[in-house]
Amino acid sequence: MRLGAHMSAAGGLHEAFKRGHEAGCDSMLVFTKSNRQWAAKPITPDDVEKYRQAQANYSHIFPVAVHASYLINIASPDEALWEKSYKALRDEVERAAAFDIPLLTFHPGSYMDGDETTGIAQIARALRRLLADTAPSVTICLETMAGQGTNLGRTFDHLAAMLDGADRHERLGVCFDTCHVFAAGYDIRTPAAYEQTLAEFDKVIGLEWIKCFHFNDSQHELGSRKDRHEHIGDGHIGREGFANFVNDPRWANHAAHLETPKTEKDADGKEIDMDVENLRRLRELVRGSGD
Ligand SMILES: [Zn+2]
Ligand SMILES: [Zn+2]
Structure with a gap:
């Protein structure tokens, strides 16, 4: 698999490549704007040029994927917030397209004081408009969610309904987050449980809709x-759970990105780069990788 992690774009998106290289990423996940703000500085030709140069210098890092802002909620029953969210998501897709980034993942959203059915209908409405309004180069991925509060995307049925509502458009996909799927109640810890969960995904959605992964263990x-x-390996999923993914030939060319805490302190209080450590743990699980 093309393993990587979320990389900071502080100082410009091009800076993420250097950080990704130092962490040992084969691919990486980025924000193209602050993930907790609605507004963003427009992308300049200079930004794009610097990005292209960095991409050429670190051509072993691909694909790059964008994570959209956490503020976006296209499931909202509130029309003003829905419209604001729609525009922000459209902006995210256009920003990804400006950098020629092929993948964008977003959280489907929360139905708030509405209900599941109307929430999913709101999402499908936004997706149909988004597909009509944006450049065709970006694949838009709905992320599997843990199901906190009124979060949609907790069940495979939710995701199937969202895709169906947008006519299963070829520019859509699913980003499979291991922590979220597990917290939502789908077991992936043993080879048998993993195969059962994937069979369920295949039946309800179709495995071909999985375009990328987020690899996170779960505290709960x-x-x-x-x-x-x-x-990786320190939570309730455990290392064997991740071994199921990294050794599955179906995902050999898929990108998988860590969204785990960046640093920890060792016993002597020295800071450890946990992206390096988590990538090492994942690669150690690949069978035939040595000892
Ligand atoms: Zn999460
Ligand atoms: Zn995630």
Whole structure:
């Protein structure tokens, strides 16, 4: 698999490549704007040029994927917030297209004081408009969610309904987050549980819709519906769970990105780069990788 992590774009998106290289990424996940603000500085030709140069210098890092802002909620029953969210998501797709980034993942959203059915209908409405309004180069991925509060995307049925509502358009896909799927109640810890969960995904959605992964262990138990990421092997999924993914030939060319805490302190209080450590743990699980 093309393993990587979320990389900071502080100082410009091009700077993420250097950081990704130092962490040992084969691919990486980025924000093209602040993930907790609606507004963004427009992208300049200079930004794009610097990005292209960095991409050429670090051509072993691909694909790059964008994570959209956490503020976006296209499931909202509030029309003003829905419209604001729609425009922000459209902007995210256009920003990704400006850098020629092929993948964008976003959280489907929360139905708030509405209900599941109307929430999913709101999402489908936004997706149909988005597909008509944006450049065709970006694949838009709905992320599997843990199901906190009124979060949609917790079940494979939710995601299938969202895709169906947008006519299963070829520019759509699913980003499979291991922590979220596990917290939502789908077991992936043993080879048998993993195969059963994937068979369920295949039946309800279709495995071909999985375009990328987020690799996070889970601080909470199976079915907790709590979204708290843990380092690989230190949570309730455990190393064997990740071994199922990294050794599955179906995902050999898929990107998988860590969204785990960046640093920890060792016993002597020295800072450890946890992206380096988590990538090392994942690569150690690949069979035939040595000892
Ligand atoms: Zn994620
Ligand atoms: Zn999460």
